[in-house]
Amino acid sequence: MKLFIDQLQEKMIAKNSRICVGLDPHLELLPETVLDPELLQDQAANQVEIAAAVLKFNQDILAAVADFTAVVKPQIAFYEKLGSAGFKVLKKLIKKAQTEGLLVLLDAKRNDIGSTAAAYAEAYFAKETAADAITINPYLGRDGILPFLKNKNKGAFALLRTSNPSAVDLQDLKLANGKLFYQAVGDFLAELGEPYLGECGYSNLAAVVGATYPAELAAIRKQLPQTFFLIPGYGAQGGGALDIKAGFDSQGQGAIINSSRGINFAYRAAAYKNYGAENYAEAARAAAREMRTEINAVLSLK
Numbered sequence: 001m002k003l004f005i006d007q008l009q010e011k012m013i014a015k016n017s018r019i020c021v022g023l024d025p026h027l028e029l030l031p032e033t034v035l036d037p038e039l040l041q042d043q044a045a046n047q048v049e050i051a052a053a054v055l056k057f058n059q060d061i062l063a064a065v066a067d068f069t070a071v072v073k074p075q076i077a078f079y080e081k082l083g084s085a086g087f088k089v090l091k092k093l094i095k096k097a098q099t100e101g102l103l104v105l106l107d108a109k110r111n112d113i114g115s116t117a118a119a120y121a122e123a124y125f126a127k128e129t130a131a132d133a134i135t136i137n138p139y140l141g142r143d144g145i146l147p148f149l150k151n152k153n154k155g156a157f158a159l160l161r162t163s164n165p166s167a168v169d170l171q172d173l174k175l176a177n178g179k180l181f182y183q184a185v186g187d188f189l190a191e192l193g194e195p196y197l198g199e200c201g202y203s204n205l206a207a208v209v210g211a212t213y214p215a216e217l218a219a220i221r222k223q224l225p226q227t228f229f230l231i232p233g234y235g236a237q238g239g240g241a242l243d244i245k246a247g248f249d250s251q252g253q254g255a256i257i258n259s260s261r262g263i264n265f266a267y268r269a270a271a272y273k274n275y276g277a278e279n280y281a282e283a284a285r286a287a288a289r290e291m292r293t294e295i296n297a298v299l300s301l302k
């Protein structure tokens with residue numbers, strides 16, 4: 001079995017795509033034709049119907065974008081909040097995505113002490129849920145990270161320089177050696193990821209760097225030539241194609257750019273309004289195709 005990172009690179013090349021479609025079903029943004037807003041008045045009582053609507057919506061989005069992406073990223077919070085019905089939806093979506101030939105990066109931002117991290121790795125990489133990769137929080141250090149790397153056909157994406165405004169609160173703290181905290185985390189991840197390098201030159205231990213901080217992204221790419229990046233913050237959070245360019249290597253490899261709301265709910269955006277709410281999947285397909293084109297153009301890829 002190929003290393004996760006080599007599988008990812010292979011699929012990115014096959015799809016000629018550097019995008020990652022987030023599957024974040026914000027309930028209040030779902031079309032009324034899929035989810036009756038009345039049901040949201042009492043979410044606890046209507047969990048099963050809401051979960052069914054979420055499943056339909058996400059299955060439609062998945063089918064619509066599958067031609068344009070190598071990987072999808074369900075954010076687990078949106079499924080967890082629907083209780084056991086939501087968890088079943090997540091499992092079905094993971095299976096459907098993989099059946100469509102896509103890799104699944106489960107956005108769960110997990111971590112804990114080593115023994116508990118091992119339980120998380122088992123929970124999300126074991127047969128039943130079987131995501132291909134997971135987002136993790138590196139704050140606990142190596143014993144909390146290594147369990148996610150044990151199986152070499154799975155990957156882990158550690159938070160490095162996040163896209164949110166408060167990223168600066170802790171990540172930019174200056175250390176005694178003059179480095180910023182996230183820069184030291186970067187060095188640490190590069191060293192820890194070294195034994196997990198794939199043939200593509202990147203490690204199964206990847207990192208998350210926000211599109212909303214282009215200067216930091218450019219510096220981190222230089223600092224960490226063997227670390228693959230997930231770059232969220234494109235679209236809804238304000239990041240654009242020029243902002244993410246420096247996250248790639250000279251071959252236009254080494255990163256995937258995530259957009260969740262910008263694709264899932266494209267039907268609500270002025271640019272895709274003419275599709276109409278009932279054609280939300282076609283609008284998402286158009287948005288994914290356009291995002292792929294924009295990113296390939298900025299990277300001078302055909």
Ligand SMILES: O=C(O)c1cc(=O)[nH]c(=O)n1[C@@H]1O[C@H](COP(=O)(O)O)[C@@H](O)[C@H]1O
Nearest residue numbers: 075107135162163208232236237259260261
């Ligand atoms: O790990 C992530 O995926 C993540 C890290 C980060 O720094 N910023 C960030 O937005 N994300 C996730 O990426 C997605 C962004 O969603 P949109 O802003 O709707 O495109 C959400 O699922 C976030 O939880």
